[in-house]
Amino acid sequence: MVSESHCQFHGLNVAQHAAGAWQVESFGRGVYLFRWHKGFYLSPFLVATDGVTAFDPISAAAAVEYRAAIATVTDRPVTRLVYSHDHRDHIVGGAAFGQDLEVCAHPGVAERVLRRGHDDIVMPNVSLGDGTVIAADSAHIEVHDFGPNHSDSNLLFVLPTDQGRMLVWVDGVEPDVAPYRNLPDTDFAGYLHSLDRAVRLKFDFVVGGHTGPGERRWVEDYRDYLLRLRDATDAAYRASGEQTPRAGEDGVAMTERVRTEVTATAARAIRDRFGHWAGFEQWAPMTADRILSFIITGN
Ligand SMILES: [Zn+2]
Numbered sequence: 001m002v003s004e005s006h007c008q009f010h011g012l013n014v015a016q017h018a019a020g021a022w023q024v025e026s027f028g029r030g031v032y033l034f035r036w037h038k039g040f041y042l043s044p045f046l047v048a049t050d051g052v053t054a055f056d057p058i059s060a061a062a063a064v065e066y067r068a069a070i071a072t073v074t075d076r077p078v079t080r081l082v083y084s085h086d087h088r089d090h091i092v093g094g095a096a097f098g099q100d101l102e103v104c105a106h107p108g109v110a111e112r113v114l115r116r117g118h119d120d121i122v123m124p125n126v127s128l129g130d131g132t133v134i135a136a137d138s139a140h141i142e143v144h145d146f147g148p149n150h151s152d153s154n155l156l157f158v159l160p161t162d163q164g165r166m167l168v169w170v171d172g173v174e175p176d177v178a179p180y181r182n183l184p185d186t187d188f189a190g191y192l193h194s195l196d197r198a199v200r201l202k203f204d205f206v207v208g209g210h211t212g213p214g215e216r217r218w219v220e221d222y223r224d225y226l227l228r229l230r231d232a233t234d235a236a237y238r239a240s241g242e243q244t245p246r247a248g249e250d251g252v253a254m255t256e257r258v259r260t261e262v263t264a265t266a267a268r269a270i271r272d273r274f275g276h277w278a279g280f281e282q283w284a285p286m287t288a289d290r291i292l293s294f295i296i297t298g299n
């Protein structure tokens with residue numbers, strides 16, 4: 001298989017923190033990536049004549065640095081925040097960008113943030129839906145809502161750049177890395193559906209919320225990975241006799257035996273094809289465990 005690390009799409013490094021906390025990469029047409037090294041997060045931002053549109057502030061500490069990083073490439077103010085989805089590890093800290101911001105998100109974000117009572121997240125005041133276009137000067141950010149996937153409030157975005165169309169799907173597709181652990185908070189069937197929809201979008205490269213840019217085939221590869229792992233998990237579960245206790249086994253012992261065997265077998269079945277992905281050895285069995293719950297319960 002071709003080495004994963006040589007993506008033909010990459011930003012030009014235009015600014016970095018003296019102590020290495022962050023860097024800014026330019027993709028042209030006002031589109032940049034802010035790469036926050038602590039925890040390996042990244043957020044795109046778009047500089048237009050009427051202000052800066054910044055995606056996910058990440059955290060209180062990151063947002064202060066994010067704002068400083070933006071100021072190294074433009075003196076225009078941040079006028080708009082866009083949240084990729086409701087997860088705290090991407091959207092805390094927007095207050096660092098000041099007051100009176102337009103804060104755009106899937107309607108499910110405000111609902112969840114309110115219910116949780118998280119006052120360290122600036123509340124969205126503009127709802128985005130499928131087909132919405134965020135117009136920033138002459139640049140247009142296309143918004144896609146394919147229903148629940150990694151969370152029930154994930155949106156996908158397409159931004160035009162000098163290198164082609166950048167698809168942003170935070171935590172949905174993270175190039176070079178296997179799907180994360182046990183797919184926390186994920187609607188598994190919805191995730192497969194969203195991947196089906198995403199592969200049909202017009203875009204040239206993909207960025208997640210942690211890694212990227214990656215070639216567009218990463219979206220297809222993620223779909224392929226999850227479909228193959230689903231089929232392998234299903235086959236291993238059937239071959240194991242499903243939830244049949246052995247003599248002397250109680251429900252806990254049976255569950256743990258079946259889970260351990262099925263997830264190891266399923267991961268082994270796709271290792272030849274995907275074993276070179278970072279995180280595969282650690283996470284493929286966990287993802288198979290999540291898929292086994294989907295097979296048993298329907299989600
Ligand atoms: Zn997330």
